[in-house]
Amino acid sequence: MLTHGEGPYVVDVNGNRYLDANSGLWNMVAGFDHKGLAQAAKDQYDRFPGYHAFFGRMSDQTVMLSEKLVEVSPFSRGKVFYTNSGSEANAPWSRCCGSCTPR
Incomplete structure (x- = not known):
């Protein structure tokens, strides 16, 4: 069972890291913990979610x-x-x- 992502890797409950060659099934091309993208998304959501x-x-x-x-x-x-x-x-x-x- 996976718990989180680190860059291009996913991490399971035992701490094993696996390269995610599918980019989260194509929606995580910038990695799983891209701080800049997360902040931009949060800023936009706080301003006007859509x-x-x-x-x-x-x-x-x-x-x-x-x-x-x-x-x-x-x-x-x-x-x-x-x-x-x-x-x-x-x-x-x-x-x-x-x-x-x-x-």
């Missing part, structure tokens, strides 16, 4: 991140669509592709 983007009502931080993502991407006129999972990300994309191809 809000849906329906009707264009999103936080200033969401807008700033979206602009930065477009800036560093090769798509100068790109748009950002936030989802919770790969399934949610792929569903609109597959609908879009389906509407653009002949049946």
Whole structure:
């Protein structure tokens, strides 16, 4: 049974460390105890934990991140669509592709 993570390692109840080659199943690419990320997340949660983007009502931080993502991407006129999972990300994309191809 695992108790915590240290950098790229997970630690079990006996203190054994194991390299997590899956990055926490892809969501811990910066490691398990990245103090800077933890503090940034806490600061944002304390300030404004989040809000849906329906009707264009999103936080200033969401807008700033979206602009930065477009800036560093090769798509100068790109748009950002936030989802919770790969399934949610792929569903609109597959609908879009389906509407653009002949049946």
